[in-house]
Amino acid sequence: MPFILKNKETEQYRLFGSLPILCRSIGFDEKQEKALSYVFSQKKESQFENNEFLIVKVVLERGGSN
Numbered sequence: 035m036p037f038i039l040k041n042k043e044t045e046q047y048r049l050f051g052s053l054p055i056l057c058r059s060i061g062f063d064e065k066q067e068k069a070l071s072y073v074f075s076q077k078k079e080s081q082f083e084n085n086e087f088l089i090v091k092v093v094l095e096r097g098g099s100n
Contacts, residue, residue, distance in 0.1 A: 035052075035053075035094075036049060036051055036091075036092050037050045037052075037053060037089055037090065037092065038050075038090045038092055039056055039060070039087060039088070040088040040090075041086070041087060042085070053067070053070060053071055054067060056089065057070060060086075060087065070082060074091050079091075
């Protein structure tokens with residue numbers, strides 16, 4: 035599932051194909067990654083926000099030929 039990351043300090047957005055890659059890119063440790071995974075998988079939340087980041091879980095719409 036893809037995730038959109040907004041860095042609140044720089045106002046920049048990035049798109050990630052997986053949560054582990056997103057977490058590594060922003061310096062989250064394994065414990066923080068597991069907590070974030072819990073938010074999105076067990077609690078079924080679609081977004082997470084703290085003072086530094088806004089992370090949104092999105093559905094990727096794929097094109098196809100008809």
